[in-house]
Amino acid sequence: MRRYREGGSVPQRQVRIQLLPSSFDNQGDATSDQRLTCFLIDECVAVDAGSIALAATGVQREKVRDIIVTHPHMDHIASLPIFIDDLFPTLESPILVYATPEVIDLLERDIFNWNVYPRFSEVKNDFGPVMEYVPITVGEEFKAAHLTVTAVPVNHIVPTVGLVVSDGQSTVAFSSDTSETQEFWNIVNRAPSLEALLIEASFPDSMAKLAEVSRHFTPASLQRELQKLNHNGAEILAVHIKPAYRQTIIDELKALKIPSLGVMEPGRIYEF
Numbered sequence: 001m002r003r004y005r006e007g008g009s010v011p012q013r014q015v016r017i018q019l020l021p022s023s024f025d026n027q028g029d030a031t032s033d034q035r036l037t038c039f040l041i042d043e044c045v046a047v048d049a050g051s052i053a054l055a056a057t058g059v060q061r062e063k064v065r066d067i068i069v070t071h072p073h074m075d076h077i078a079s080l081p082i083f084i085d086d087l088f089p090t091l092e093s094p095i096l097v098y099a100t101p102e103v104i105d106l107l108e109r110d111i112f113n114w115n116v117y118p119r120f121s122e123v124k125n126d127f128g129p130v131m132e133y134v135p136i137t138v139g140e141e142f143k144a145a146h147l148t149v150t151a152v153p154v155n156h157i158v159p160t161v162g163l164v165v166s167d168g169q170s171t172v173a174f175s176s177d178t179s180e181t182q183e184f185w186n187i188v189n190r191a192p193s194l195e196a197l198l199i200e201a202s203f204p205d206s207m208a209k210l211a212e213v214s215r216h217f218t219p220a221s222l223q224r225e226l227q228k229l230n231h232n233g234a235e236i237l238a239v240h241i242k243p244a245y246r247q248t249i250i251d252e253l254k255a256l257k258i259p260s261l262g263v264m265e266p267g268r269i270y271e272f
């Protein structure tokens with residue numbers, strides 16, 4: 001199902017997803033290393049905001065006003081404050097930050113606390129508020145721009161949600177950071193169809209112990225987990241691959257010989 005747009009016209013009625021780059025080479029070109037997490041959906045809704053202020057294009061900066069935060073780890077929110085700061089004078093409507101109440105509390109306590117950064121939820125520019133939280137309830141559908149989204153708790157060391165996102169035509173699931181879980185698969189399997197699953201594979205198999213205590217997958221634990229997925233046609237893309245072990249993890253993923261499993265490349269636009 002994957003189509004990589006290399007320029008030119010864009011087929012309509014497909015959801016477009018880009019993992020924004022977070023690393024650049026000596027020429028300033030994006031590299032494959034993923035240090036931060038930010039997916040842009042149809043260039044206007046962000047899932048996490050790790051690299052958003054570093055890598056979003058001018059057009060994307062103009063369009064992104066809805067940001068879903070899966071959990072408050074730094075690699076997922078690092079440049080969220082900077083993104084709002086950059087846009088501050090020009091925002092005619094607030095940046096909407098969708099998150100569970102627990103995650104909103106952590107963002108307010110630890111990031112937007114007037115010490116690390118201003119509490120933008122209490123600040124206005126000439127047009128009005130610059131940032132508003134949209135509390136989400138796990139298991140209940142909500143709208144973010146044109147998308148319908150369901151958040152599901154996953155198994156990570158802080159409150160974290162995976163997401164099932166639909167544009168009305170295509171459905172894509174995001175695991176966020178997690179280890180072995182069940183509720184996520186219940187919701188994913190309940191979706192009428194699934195075009196793509198973006199799932200984490202953080203550590204190589206040799207680091208299974210660390211993966212277990214930090215609640216992440218290795219290729220071996222990912223393989224076991226994928227047996228819970230009922231949608232055979234879905235394209236599966238591994239993300240959140242720790243740069244220090246990238247090649248080893250990719251080799252181990254390839255050795256699983258799962259035909260629908262690939263590795264998502266930062267910067268590419270995937271259409272599902």
Ligand SMILES: [Zn+2]
Nearest residue numbers: 071073156177
């Ligand atoms: Zn995390």
Ligand SMILES: [Zn+2]
Nearest residue numbers: 073075076177
């Ligand atoms: Zn992470």
